[in-house]
Amino acid sequence: MLKAAVEGPPTQAGRPLAAVIENDVVLRRLVVRILERAGFACVAAGDVSDGISALWADPVDVAIVDLGLPGLSGLVLIDHMTAVFPDTAVVVVTGDSSRSTAADAQERGADSYLLKPVAPDQLVLAVDGAIRSRRGTVAAAHKGGAEETVTRLLRVAEARDKETGHHSGRTGRIVAALGEELGLEEVEVQRLRRAALLHDIGKVAVPDEILHKPGPLDEDERAQMRQHVRVGWQILAGSDDPPLPLASVIALAHHERWDGGGYPLGLSGEAIPLEARITAVADVFEALTSDRPYRKALPVEVARSMLIDGRGTHFDPQVVDAFLASDTIGQIIGRGDAATEEGSIADVTLHGARQRAVRVRRDAVPGRVGLGHLHDELDAQPDDRELTTS
Numbered sequence: 001m002l003k004a005a006v007e008g009p010p011t012q013a014g015r016p017l018a019a020v021i022e023n024d025v026v027l028r029r030l031v032v033r034i035l036e037r038a039g040f041a042c043v044a045a046g047d048v049s050d051g052i053s054a055l056w057a058d059p060v061d062v063a064i065v066d067l068g069l070p071g072l073s074g075l076v077l078i079d080h081m082t083a084v085f086p087d088t089a090v091v092v093v094t095g096d097s098s099r100s101t102a103a104d105a106q107e108r109g110a111d112s113y114l115l116k117p118v119a120p121d122q123l124v125l126a127v128d129g130a131i132r133s134r135r136g137t138v139a140a141a142h143k144g145g146a147e148e149t150v151t152r153l154l155r156v157a158e159a160r161d162k163e164t165g166h167h168s169g170r171t172g173r174i175v176a177a178l179g180e181e182l183g184l185e186e187v188e189v190q191r192l193r194r195a196a197l198l199h200d201i202g203k204v205a206v207p208d209e210i211l212h213k214p215g216p217l218d219e220d221e222r223a224q225m226r227q228h229v230r231v232g233w234q235i236l237a238g239s240d241d242p243p244l245p246l247a248s249v250i251a252l253a254h255h256e257r258w259d260g261g262g263y264p265l266g267l268s269g270e271a272i273p274l275e276a277r278i279t280a281v282a283d284v285f286e287a288l289t290s291d292r293p294y295r296k297a298l299p300v301e302v303a304r305s306m307l308i309d310g311r312g313t314h315f316d317p318q319v320v321d322a323f324l325a326s327d328t329i330g331q332i333i334g335r336g337d338a339a340t341e342e343g344s345i346a347d348v349t350l351h352g353a354r355q356r357a358v359r360v361r362r363d364a365v366p367g368r369v370g371l372g373h374l375h376d377e378l379d380a381q382p383d384d385r386e387l388t389t390s
């Protein structure tokens with residue numbers, strides 16, 4: 001039996017701490033036993049929610065994550081960890097041998113990917129390697145920037161609202177894919193992704209009864225909700241350490257609209273910083289395709305059609321085009337954490353070969369929310385919660 005070779009900050013009486021997140025009880029106990037024999041302390045969880053609780057309870061060095069968890073996918077947990085617990089290494093252990101799943105997990109931030117059945121020595125080697133690799137990445141990221149500040153602010157936000165990690169992580173990934181599609185340099189893409197994670201940090205100042213209200217907001221509540229952009233800017237502005245200057249701009253301007261109908265300044269077109277225009281598209285799409293206190297998640301095709309409807313009014317046309325053209329976004333939204341309906345997307349030419357339109361099946365919308373109803377809200381309430389306040 002190999003022994004854990006990882007050294008580092010003492011946790012659990014000097015031993016590195018591993019979180020084993022696996023729904024199969026027998027396998028979970030087996031992995032825990034293997035790691036404990038190798039010198040790790042272990043906590044165990046059977047689903048994403050308990051896994052997140054474990055991450056909050058103690059500083060976890062490494063998470064061993066099964067992708068086939070009940071309820072939310074293990075991929076969602078990886079998104080969450082990448083955003084809120086970037087110091088924790090991730091080892092995926094799964095029965096899914098497809099290359100696309102492995103690539104997806106690694107693109108989301110997994111350090112290592114193992115197929116079941118896993119030999120004990122192989123597991124310990126992978127866990128050790130993942131911890132070392134993650135520590136190197138974190139040390140590099142902390143040089144000359146405010147990465148740690150970003151992480152700790154996100155934890156503040158998530159301590160207030162448990163949905164923050166998932167929403168921020170997934171929005172950040174879509175933002176990065178949009179940046180790539182629009183031709184930004186890799187270093188700019190990574191800075192943009194980290195900055196966008198903090199777009200809603202100002203919501204820490206929004207009262208719970210408004211933030212979690214299971215229905216439409218009245219005028220006064222909407223005004224209070226709108227304050228989150230100014231509060232976010234106040235929290236983040238004034239630092240020279242990247243990515244905080246960019247994060248402050250995104251926090252302030254991610255609810256501006258291309259046609260000038262947004263807030264807080266009513267900027268229009270290219271007067272809105274590009275990074276905020278990119279975040280607006282990713283933010284709205286992520287919000288539409290996630291459960292909210294006031295409605296269920298909408299199907300991907302419905303959300304995509306709403307982006308197309310908002311092209312040139314709500315959203316920068318070139319950013320919507322990039323969304324439709326991006327293969328990476330197709331991978332992000334096509335598996336794991338968002339359902340797609342086979343046969344519901346038709347590739348057609350709209351404004352060029354790179355654009356796609358969607359054919360929407362109205363009966364596919366859960367909770368009896370019709371597409372027409374949502375379009376009415378889009379027109380009547382540019383600040384509608386369902387579209388812009390996530």
Ligand SMILES: [Fe+2]
Pocket residue numbers: 199200228254255388389390
């Ligand atoms: Fe927002």
Ligand SMILES: [Fe+2]
Pocket residue numbers: 167199200283389390
């Ligand atoms: Fe948001």
